Amino acid sequence: MKPLLILLIAGLLGCSTAAIALPKHAPVPGGIAVIELGSDKLAAPGARWGELPLAVVRDNGRWFALLGIPLDTLPGELEISVSGASTATVKKINVQIKNYPEQRLTIKDKRKVEPDPDDLLRIAREKAVTEAVKRQFTANPPNTDFLLPANGPLSSRFGLRRIFNGLPRNPHAGLDVAVGSGAPIKAPADGVVANTGDYFFNGNTVFVDHGQGLISAYMHMSRIDVAYGQPVKKGEILGAVGATGRVTGPHLHWAVILNNTPVDPELFLARP
Numbered sequence: 001m002k003p004l005l006i007l008l009i010a011g012l013l014g015c016s017t018a019a020i021a022l023p024k025h026a027p028v029p030g031g032i033a034v035i036e037l038g039s040d041k042l043a044a045p046g047a048r049w050g051e052l053p054l055a056v057v058r059d060n061g062r063w064f065a066l067l068g069i070p071l072d073t074l075p076g077e078l079e080i081s082v083s084g085a086s087t088a089t090v091k092k093i094n095v096q097i098k099n100y101p102e103q104r105l106t107i108k109d110k111r112k113v114e115p116d117p118d119d120l121l122r123i124a125r126e127k128a129v130t131e132a133v134k135r136q137f138t139a140n141p142p143n144t145d146f147l148l149p150a151n152g153p154l155s156s157r158f159g160l161r162r163i164f165n166g167l168p169r170n171p172h173a174g175l176d177v178a179v180g181s182g183a184p185i186k187a188p189a190d191g192v193v194a195n196t197g198d199y200f201f202n203g204n205t206v207f208v209d210h211g212q213g214l215i216s217a218y219m220h221m222s223r224i225d226v227a228y229g230q231p232v233k234k235g236e237i238l239g240a241v242g243a244t245g246r247v248t249g250p251h252l253h254w255a256v257i258l259n260n261t262p263v264d265p266e267l268f269l270a271r272p
Helices: 001-018 117-134
Strands: 034-036 046-051 057-058 063-070 076-083 088-095 103-105 161-164 175-177 184-186 191-199 203-211 214-224 236-239 253-258 261-263
Touching: 034 088, 046 253, 063 076, 063 175, 063 253, 063 261, 117 161, 117 203, 191 214
Parallel strands: 103 161
Antiparallel strands: 034 063, 046 076, 057 063, 076 088, 175 253, 184 236, 191 203, 203 214, 214 236, 214 253, 253 261
């Protein structure tokens, strides 16, 4: 065998068995199920939850599927379909109970809590755009070794049941980092900018596609430094922290979407 071919095969095997820092296994509403698929093949198996394709990654020579579990999922069993070159199997996940605390906030701009008819039309248009971004599923396997995108203490955690001005609203589908306006926001891992825009609730926002349905979003920004379609490297500046959209003050709202489902970003920081 030629030396160059030997080196190429060794390189491929080395890449396939490298540790990639899997997210923490947390089979709860708003969590992530990390499902072991086996280690018998170099070719990645396929995995689906119903009609949704799942991210499949290789860590230390073994394949794993990553399932984002919706916040409204009831406790019980979920089934994941796994397909290989010549076999098909079913993996079962037992979703456990998790109760999220309540958070009450006062918003000075009352339109951000009770939008007028024109605002509602804008919100509907924007939702169609952001939902399409969240549904993206590109072929590249994701890098799940995330860093915290802003340097600051964590404030409002994921999943809080929110009450704005006495009115119940959607749960908190992200993680807030308490940092002042103008502080840099960094990409937590390699990816491609999937969308940028100024949104009614989210303010100035950047979405980054990390591959196979793993999307991250950065909201309430004062400044956006990247453009749609731009590749970004881990640690690259995306923009700056601000107070745009529905906020009580400057901070970064960081969201992570997996198979079109918001999941707790802290699971990518707390290693198993």
